[in-house]
Amino acid sequence: MNYNSAGVDISKGDRLVARIKAMMGASGAQIGHFGGAVSFPVEKYREPLLVSSIDSVGTKTAVAKVLCQVLTPDTTHYHSTPDTTHYHSGIGRDMVHHSINDIACCGADPLYFLDYFAMGIMDVDLASEVIGGVIEACKRWEFPLVGGENAEMPGVYRDDEYDLVGSITGIVEQSEYIDGSGIIAGDILVGFPSAGLHTNGYSLARKVVESSDFDYTTDIPELGTKIGDALLAEHRCYLSEIRELKRNFKVKGVAHITGGGLPGNVSRIIPKGLKAEIDYGNWDEPPIFDLLRKTGNIAEEDMRTTFNIGVGLVAVLDSEYTQAIVTDFPDDLYSPFLVGKIRFAG
């Protein structure tokens, strides 16, 4: 395990690393010093591919911060009450779930994770909550956090703002690698429901809320909760769903619906000469999307290219599975629905 603090006051840095080690428990007992190390399960693979991704949670952090500040105006540490800690640990879980989905789109299983947490002025409590969420999600999905870095950079970051970067490594047998190359006209697009914005579209969403009559703590009947809570709904992890698909179907392509929405992400896996025809309206959106649409008077085109509008993941399957995918999918997983079809382009 290789977890360091850079540029952080020594007592703060040591305190943070000690807390992180305590949260990791036995899962932090990997070997490694300057680098973190894990055994590669060489016996299980013939022609393995390593699949990796790096990403950050973006400005979803700002919503978590504002909500905590407004809900606990009497504390200087906006994040440190029992009522609000889940907002920042949720950011940590978001980061891990997002990363898992990215490599699972290629058919890969996660092997290990690294994180980078940087802040203008290091707040050990806040950092512990965020990284605690990372550790929790890694444990839940059964792979180790093998290393990380905490950095304090007052001149680069705004003082009380932070960024969280995650890097994941996974593995897949080459013959099971999913890259969209077998997709043909007539194939179906199968969607899985999102919980909300996940980790994309927060610049627009924040602009809409902040120029409206609401604030993040406004209770909205249609949402059944505060706007802020709906915006912070956790990024879902679709690893179980993708594994289930692989077990039962020939999966031709999988797209994680992030920035760029359905059009921007589905197109990343479709071969030239083909296009995706999306049946918008064929699924239920979480109500936060309609609230943003109406409050911000957002054009439908912008809704579709900015938000996932209710679809967190899309898989491409042969049309012979049109019936089976809906009727035979296990009840304890997110329920798939038909999102559209592959057509010839032009």
Next chain:
Amino acid sequence: MNYNSAGVDISKGDRLVARIKAMMGASGAQIGHFGGAVSFPVEKYREPLLVSSIDSVGTKTAVAKVLCQVLTPDTTHYHSTPDTTHYHSGIGRDMVHHSINDIACCGADPLYFLDYFAMGIMDVDLASEVIGGVIEACKRWEFPLVGGENAEMPGVYRDDEYDLVGSITGIVEQSEYIDGSGIIAGDILVGFPSAGLHTNGYSLARKVVESSDFDYTTDIPELGTKIGDALLAEHRCYLSEIRELKRNFKVKGVAHITGGGLPGNVSRIIPKGLKAEIDYGNWDEPPIFDLLRKTGNIAEEDMRTTFNIGVGLVAVLDSEYTQAIVTDFPDDLYSPFLVGKIRFAG
């Protein structure tokens, strides 16, 4: 290859990704979409370990920025003249070299790299220069950049500031993993010369320069250059040196000298009950260190725990090699020197 832009204006994001792809050339032709993928060389290993590290360059970026601004006051883009581009591309190379050293300390060879570049307001020219440096260093050391993310986060980062995070994955046969466990009293510490601060100690260095009579463009005879140029000297990569050590000696431990200096980093690889006795004064420091020491009136203890003071890497070997390490090392590599010995602690 999986290279995206998040939160960046679409035309800027596309322009940046297009430039990155052009710079990568054939090396960017790896497979991968949501995750970047590389083949795992399974035939070469019996019990492979994957070794990974994540880190950022820290506030060295601020020195590059100020120097470019001062040298080219007539341009709005402080980085875009032929005379100054190397400062920001150097930051990219720094990041890669730092990362390689971290995993090479475990005996690992680099397999692939990912980078994350975030800025308050995305500057495509600047980002291209920094990432161009990353790509150049990856090519030089012969491993692919398999993915990356560019993010624009005006509320989180200061507008014209950036952070660069690198994540590296390498591989080592378990029997060749270097972890310091075989170190015993009497072993020797062998150092390799640094070029300057590398990527650590910039908070203190900047404070010293900014409260002195100098500025970053001041020419200093002892340095033979401007202070800023000496501060931006590139982080050396010691991969060739570590490979050479492994070929000829039983290498018991290797420490990358980063934040915390010699005491903080050598202690990371030494077993309990032992300590490193460092012969300070036994090597030549690059002159930037003495300039900082005298200008900032920095206590020697602080010099040693903040800066590498001339030693970029330390290897621990059996004392039987005391003569050979100095006389037999190839001339085209950085020349090793004796830094100290391992003693019983207490």
